[in-house]
Amino acid sequence: MTDNKLELKEGWKYSPSPESTSHINLQKRYGLFIGGKFVKPSSGKYFPSINPATEEKIAEVAEANEKDVNAAVNAARKAYDKVWKKMPGAERGKYIFRIARLLQERAREFAVIESMDGGKPIRESRDIDIPLAANHFFYYAGWADKLEYAFPGKGELAPLSSRRGGRGEAKALGVAAQIIPWNFPLLMAAWKIAPALACGNTVVLKPAETTSLTALKLAELIAESGLPDGVVNIITGAGVTGAALVNHPGIDKIAFTGSTDVGKLIQKSVAGTKKKLTLELGGKAANIIFDDAPIDQAVEGIINGIFFNQGHVCCAGSRLFVQEGVAETVIRKLKDRMETLIVGDPLDKNTDIGAINSKQQLETIKKFIEIGKQEGSGFYETSCNLPSKGFWCKPTLFLNASQSHRVVQEEIFGPVLAVQTFRTVEEVIEKANNIPYGLSAGVWTDKGSKIFNLTSKLRAGVVWANTYNKFDPTSPFGGYKESGFGREGGLHGLSAYLK
């Protein structure tokens, strides 16, 4: 067996290869998209959207207050009652197909804006975020006139009229309030809007305050698509705006993706109401490497698991478990591979790890790195240089982490990996499951029976075996335990938006 050290960094020098920004179309200031047009916020207030790689302002975004939220919910209700709920599914589907096509046509523009606004590498926004977002619209468009096949017989549960529809027929909920995070801004908007529309709901969507721009570009695109006014409303703002939306009495449904702390607040605030809720919350996934795993592939899987999108991924493989017999080899190869990672300009096509999304998130990550150092978790970082401006974090390991350490128990949401070793299958199952989260997990082994043992015993909603961080519109995604409830994607994703 050869364990040659990778010398890619020495052997190859990459010339800068920045993606052009000349073709994008961004306005200086964006209003709120309510009732089919952009309107000024009633407060008159705007806040800047910053490029986290340069700390420069890219555009100004409106701050929606309660009055604006009310206007958006009313617009969505009116569109639901007057147009959308009466429209045959096949017709609804045509609009959603059209949105998918328009997005495909303008994919590169959206990718560039996504990377500028959020800091993610253009390779990811170009190859993953934007195509997947378009595919999500395309996939759910086709469901719009086939809903009776999704949950046959469900509507016949007559007595639970608050939660179920009429006899045999899948029914929309009404107005859906949707709040999305900053890690996959456009993709999360697609995950929320596409199934909601396919099921016949109208929508008020609030993107995260640091990454509103692609949602606002999507609003422009939706207006161009001819979707009836008010079917999708997009309002911007921070937590206060989100709270006003959640607490609005005129909504029938809340779909939230974000932190477990905020998810719990939302679950509490809808208690005793008829509002239906789905939550996609935090995670702290175990990525488990057995001694019979294909080690080089597993190392790539570790890298992809934790450094994809700067580790701003709720399903990130942030807890690595390596079986003792291969621990030394895996860690050595992991360190070597990490040295080759290019951290820098998100718009450069060579970049592996872009900018941390915001100053605030960088502070959170730094706080956890400090905690890990104080806990004696075995701090290690790569030797790469970081740009002088912007928000950056070196790929980081904690090599002596143990189960009780905060860097093991808590979600960091950055490029920081806590490493533990294990001896037996039983031990690693117990360690992997002994955490309040249950969103995802990874397993690496060459043995099929071992894979199925692990994938059935890991208490997580998505399990990747010999792969990691793969997503698809047909594939349901969502958590167990404190990682939330409800699924997004696939047939199962429809149930979040039907009675």
Next chain:
Amino acid sequence: MTMEEVQKTYKIYIGGQFPRTESGRYYPLFDKKKKLIANVCLCSKKDHRNAVVAARNVFGAWSGRSAFNRSQILYRIAEMMEGRKDQFIHELLLQGVSSGEAKKEVRLSIDRMVYYAGWCDKYQAVFSSVNPVASSHFNFSVPEPTGVVGILGPESFSLLGLISLIAPVILSGNTCVVLASHSKPLCAVTFAEVLQTSDLPGGVVNILTGTSKELLEHFASHMDVNALLLATGDAASIKMASEKCALNVKRFFDRLGIDWSSDSTQSPYYILDTTEIKTTWHPIENIGAGKAGY
């Protein structure tokens, strides 16, 4: 000389055992003529915690049983119920249910158990999917049990309601902690005796008696319970319970106002409520496509 009848002590059911409440408390249950039927355990928070521990301990083993085995055990429960039919009817009569209603309720309860016994190895095929992802991966989604489920049974239909709630929860591999009807607790305890003789592992179903006023808060706030089904109480208790459920993102289902005697209250979608959809990915080697066209 008349032979004195031996009266039963109604106890609770935790981990396959029949202890009294650790609190030593009781409440008297009277028949219509104010004659004492039984002193019923008035369970405490500690009893609830003990029951959750028992339910959690057996969750791995129960959910690891084959679906076919669970199906046989649920059917066995129905068989044991059939043998105790007269006792159930007698207890319902004692607690003020009319003869016709009592017979109907027991009949439906047994039928419902048989209905759900049959679902144990079938709901997976109905609710699973193989997902045609666009990359070279095999990808499938299956329902798995959510874990430990709290159940507060209805006051009326003290047997049928309880069975309609318990069966779809445990058949998928969940374990549960149940609070029986306060005004009609007898059938729940007798049902525990049925469970004990049905090869159902101890701890899969734990049955407490007492008041929802005292225990609901603990059912809703316990951090090692994954879901809560509430079939008793009012709007205020729904609100309180669902607020507490947020502490650990517990799945909450309000089952109030249901006519348990209706056929529409049996459905595989009730099974789905206390399951989690798990999606598994694995790469597919993609070689030889050109030769695969025969």
